[in-house]
Amino acid sequence: MPTHAGGMAIGGGHLFLGGPQESDSIRHYALADVRNALQQKGSISPKGADRKVYGQSFMTVDGNKLYAGRFNLGSRDWMYRYTIKDDGRLETDPKPGGNGKMRYEVPKGTQGAAKAGNTMFFSTSLGRNVRSNFYATDAGETNLDKARPRCFRGPSMSQGIAIDAARNRLFLNYESGSHKFDDRAGDPARNIIRGAHIAKLEDVTSVPGGTLKLGALQAKKLTDTDKEDEIVVSVEGAPICVKGSDDKCLKHLKLTQGKQRAIDATVQFTGNALVNVTERDNPPGNPHDNLGTEKLTPGAKKGILEFAEGRAVYRLSYEVS
Numbered sequence: 029m030p031t032h033a034g035g036m037a038i039g040g041g042h043l044f045l046g047g048p049q050e051s052d053s054i055r056h057y058a059l060a061d062v063r064n065a066l067q068q069k070g071s072i073s074p075k076g077a078d079r080k081v082y083g084q085s086f087m088t089v090d091g092n093k094l095y096a097g098r099f100n101l102g103s104r105d106w107m108y109r110y111t112i113k114d115d116g117r118l119e120t121d122p123k124p125g126g127n128g129k130m131r132y133e134v135p136k137g138t139q140g141a142a143k144a145g146n147t148m149f150f151s152t153s154l155g156r157n158v159r160s161n162f163y164a165t166d167a168g169e170t171n172l173d174k175a176r177p178r179c180f181r182g183p184s185m186s187q188g189i190a191i192d193a194a195r196n197r198l199f200l201n202y203e204s205g206s207h208k209f210d211d212r213a214g215d216p217a218r219n220i221i222r223g224a225h226i227a228k229l230e231d232v233t234s235v236p237g238g239t240l241k242l243g244a245l246q247a248k249k250l251t252d253t254d255k256e257d258e259i260v261v262s263v264e265g266a267p268i269c270v271k272g273s274d275d276k277c278l279k280h281l282k283l284t285q286g287k288q289r290a291i292d293a294t295v296q297f298t299g300n301a302l303v304n305v306t307e308r309d310n311p312p313g314n315p316h317d318n319l320g321t322e323k324l325t326p327g328a329k330k331g332i333l334e335f336a337e338g339r340a341v342y343r344l345s346y347e348v349s
Contacts, residue, residue: 034046034084034085034086034099035054035084035085035086035087035096036087036188037087037088037089037094037096038059038089039089039091039092039094039112040089040092040112040113040114040116041058041059041060041116042056042057042058042059042075042112042116043056043057043058043059043062044056044087044089044094044116044118045057045074046084046085046087046096047078047084051078051080052080052081052082052083052084052098053078053079053080053081053084054078054079054081054084054087054096054118055074055078055079056074056075056076056079056116056118057072057074057075058075058116075115075116076115076116076117079117079118081096081108081110081118082096082097082098082106082108082131083096083097083098083099083105083106083107083108084096084098085097085098085099085138085139086099086107086138086139086140086141086188087141088140088141088142088143088189089112090143090144092111092112093109093110093111093112093121094109094110094111094112094118095107095108095109095110095132095141095143096108096110097132097134097138097141099137099138099139100136100137100138101136101137101154102136103136104133104134104135104136104172105133105134105136105138106131106132106133106134107131107132107134107138107141108120108121108129108130108131108132109121109130109131109132130170131170132148132170132172133170133171133172134150134172135150135152135161135163135172135177136152136154137152137153137154137161138150138151138152139151139152139153139186139187139188140186140187140188140189140200141189142189142190142191142198143167143191144191144193144198144229144233145167145233146166146167146168147164147165147166147167147229147233148164148165148166148167148175149162149163149164149165149189149191149198149232150162150163150165150189151163151186151187151188151189151200152186153184153185153186153187153203155184155185156184156185156204156209156215156216156217156218157184157217157218158184158218159181159182159183159184159218159219160181160182160183160184160185160186160202161179161180161181161182161186162179162180162181162182162186162200162232163177163178163179163180164177164178164180164232164233164235165177165178173239173294173296174239174349176237176238176239176349177237177239177296178235178236178237178296178298179237179296179297179298180232180235180298182200182225183202183204183218183219183221184202184204184217184218184219185202185203185204185209185217185219185221186200186201186202186203187200187201187202187203188200188201191229196228196229196230197226197227197228197229198226198227198228198229198232199224199225199226200224200225200226200227201221201224201225202219202221202224202225203217204216204217204218204219204220204221205220205221205222205223210222235298235299236298236299236326237296237297237298237299237326238296238297238301238326238327238348238349239294239295239296239297239348239349240263240294240295240296240297240301240303240324240346240347240348241292241293241294241295241346241347241348241349242261242263242268242291242292242293242294242295242303242344242345242346243290243291243292243344243345243346243347244288244289244290244291244344244345245259245261245281245283245288245289245291245305245342245343245344246286246287246288246342246343246344247259247283247284247285247286247287247288247342248286248341248342248343249285249339249340249341250283250284250285250339250340251307251317251319251337251338251339251340255284255285256282256283256284257282257283257284257307257340258280258281258282258307258308259280259281259282259283259305259306259307259308259342260279260280260281260305260306260307260308261281261291261303261304261305261344262303262304262305262306263295263297263301263302263303263304264295264297264301264302265302265304267279267280268291268293268295269293270289270290270291270292270293280308291344297324299326300323300324300325300326301323301324301348302321302322302323302324303321303322303323303324303333303344303346304318304320304321304322305319305320305335305342305344306318306319307319307340318337319335319336319337319340319342320335320336320337322335324346324348325348326348327348328348328349329347329348330345330346330347330348331345331346332344332345332346333345333346
């Protein structure tokens, strides 16, 4: 029976495989039958009917729990949790209290997942020419913004994650190592990784990070004399998107003397977070355009950041959790 096998996991004496790509189903096989078929170069059939699920682009097992979710190229999506029964059947777990199904919000472009202790890992990639991201989050929290995600940049086309609990190691593989995307093909990936990357679990779970919420920006004093500034707020070099009245993303804010503007943006950071405020001049290049950069460290705190350069003074409220 042909299958896409986007996700694969082993648990409870069973091998679980993603079914046909368009079906969002999971098949399971007795692990003993799989071993025998490999030794005898034979074939086997799945046990029972395919199990319809929300998504099976990636999956992992922790104890008697199977986690399976859907890859989404454009936005975050969901991963559901199932209990593995003795015969290999999957039962969808309810939320605590029984109101709804147990599911976890996953990052945009998630390709692989794994769980070790209190940490959930996600591998994300969005194509052969784009660098990947690797997330370590709090496994006890289903809301991604509240899960204290720490994010690491990595080579392009990261895929599955596997945990070797006995040796305290994590493995991450890459699709760029396949013939289709390596330098033998016509359009190679940005980074060609033919083997797995291996890390100690404590190295990827001990890096600090947090969630930064930006509140409101106030213009105490303007930089320009024409009674209006155009301000860009950036975190780690990336301009913050502020929704306008038409719900479109604005990369700069127009502020007048004494006025403030709500930003209401949430940013996940790893290590420290550098927050910058810049006045957008036309033409650019005025040395006073950069109003300053402030460094925020992990740990619960909230307050006001002040940015001052020349005659300009701006105040930005924030909270770190």
